[in-house]
Amino acid sequence: MAVIFGTMHVVKRAGLESPEYAPIIRTAYAVATALMIAFTFYLKSLIQKKNDTTALEYNDPAPGNQGAPRIETTFCRYDLGEVAKLQKSSLFTIAIVAFMHFKFGYIQPLILQTLLPMLNLYKSQLFQIHILGKPAVDSLKRPWTPENPFAALTGGAASTTDVAATDNDSDAGAAAASSSAASSPEASGAKGKSKKETRKDK
Structure with missing residues (x-):
């Protein structure tokens, strides 16, 4: 240019x-x-x-x-x-x-x-x-x-961006899945039972 x-x-x-x-x-x-x-x-x-x-x-x-x-x-x-x-x-x-x-x-x-x-x-x-x-x-x-003549304006090479985006999406998906599992009713119930058992032992 x-x-x-x-x-x-x-x-x-x-x-x-x-x-x-x-x-x-x-x-x-x-x-x-x-x-x-x-x-x-x-x-x-x-x-x-x-x-x-x-x-x-x-x-x-x-x-x-x-x-x-x-x-x-x-x-x-x-x-x-x-x-x-x-x-x-x-x-x-x-x-x-x-x-x-x-x-x-x-x-x-x-x-x-x-x-x-x-x-x-x-x-x-x-x-x-x-x-x-x-x-x-x-x-x-x-x-x-x-x-790509517009790569500099869009943040770099498309192939590198795609790979990075895929990795980030995978990490984000894993984090979201963990968060969802932790906040699910089954997980909450399990935590409640664990607390009750701990109190009985005491």
Whole structure:
């Protein structure tokens, strides 16, 4: 978000929305987009070359797939699927940006999409593992949950919140059950009998 707002501020201050800059911005966008697409194919070739056949089993982490069947695949096929998703997303974004620019004359989307895709690619798990050579642990461990852009506003990652909420609900349920049992008539009667027996012994 900081990159978006910072870029828009620079665009307005520098007057880059002026039509005279349009050809330069179009060229920059075309070059950046071509590099992005080419890099996804390079990633694909790296993954195919490694051909990591380590088995991977998981439940689909996508929202709304609680009852989805368990998926069995390999690291290689999983990563290739993620590259395919990235390519489809890039093509969809290109279509939207081109429509907004040529239909309505917007310059801002061209500028943003010149910078953001490569930044997002650098931050992606695919880049971190296959280009930077980082181990696939912690946040890089497969399967990868799609990042929620509003997670920071809603208190963090949804999966962590769900687990914590389940544990808390279990503890709360156990406490409520204990309290209910303690306050039940049977429990009260048992306590009364215990007190009477104690008095008789005395």
